[in-house]
Amino acid sequence: MEIKEYIKELPMRAVKPRGDGSFTVVPQMSQGQVAARQLAAIQSVVEEYGLPGIRVTAGQRVMIDGVSADILREVVEKVGPVGDVFRHKVQSCLGTTGCRLAMQDSMGLAARMEEFLKDYSLPTKLKSSVSGCSMCCAESLIRDIGLIGRKTGWTVSFGGNGGKRVRQGDVLAQDVTEIEAFEIIGKALDFYAENAKVKERTARFAERVGVDAIKKAIFGE
Numbered sequence: 001m002e003i004k005e006y007i008k009e010l011p012m013r014a015v016k017p018r019g020d021g022s023f024t025v026v027p028q029m030s031q032g033q034v035a036a037r038q039l040a041a042i043q044s045v046v047e048e049y050g051l052p053g054i055r056v057t058a059g060q061r062v063m064i065d066g067v068s069a070d071i072l073r074e075v076v077e078k079v080g081p082v083g084d085v086f087r088h089k090v091q092s093c094l095g096t097t098g099c100r101l102a103m104q105d106s107m108g109l110a111a112r113m114e115e116f117l118k119d120y121s122l123p124t125k126l127k128s129s130v131s132g133c134s135m136c137c138a139e140s141l142i143r144d145i146g147l148i149g150r151k152t153g154w155t156v157s158f159g160g161n162g163g164k165r166v167r168q169g170d171v172l173a174q175d176v177t178e179i180e181a182f183e184i185i186g187k188a189l190d191f192y193a194e195n196a197k198v199k200e201r202t203a204r205f206a207e208r209v210g211v212d213a214i215k216k217a218i219f220g221e
């Protein structure tokens with residue numbers, strides 16, 4: 001099988017071709033967690049094939065760069081699960097898993113949100129993150145969907161972006177439960193999916209239609 005077809009058969013974002021003809025292999029990872037067995041497998045392929053090492057990304061993943069075409073299949077098979085299980089990845093901070101300032105379980109909510117978002121077909125990519133307190137270490141206010149934990153519940157923001165035109169997301173609700181937060185996010189995404197232009201990110205969409213229109217679609221008059 002040709003390399004291109006082989007890559008297409010793999011899960012989403014498992015292998016990225018590089019400009020120099022080599023490939024980057026992306027081990028499967030959620031909220032930046034790496035199991036001991038997976039860590040050992042990554043170390044083993046790096047050593048066995050004399051690869052340069054790994055690269056930790058801002059998106060809470062590790063990448064194995066410099067994989068040549070002749071060893072790509074072997075590296076993918078040996079490194080364990082690769083690519084993304086869910087269509088829309090959700091980042092998070094440590095939250096109550098280990099941060100003394102945490103007000104909420106950000107890692108748990110991020111994992112459940114990946115599951116919640118899995119069936120959403122959207123105009124373009126969606127970046128989401130969950131922070132366990134108002135310190136906002138997961139930079140939730142500059143994500144398409146942001147959740148921030150408070151003692152009394154979750155703050156939900158929409159339309160943030162940390163790219164070349166930075167935008168702080170609009171706060172849609174505060175002190176809501178997880179179930180309420182998902183309902184709000186679902187309605188915001190339905191409105192976005194129905195009304196956004198092709199490839200229009202939520203930040204540009206929110207600027208164009210205005211936060212009042214988004215809130216009206218969610219909460220009514």
Ligand code: SF4
Nearest residue numbers: 093099102132133137
């Ligand atoms: S956002 Fe809060 S809970 Fe999360 S890592 Fe930062 S300080 Fe800790």
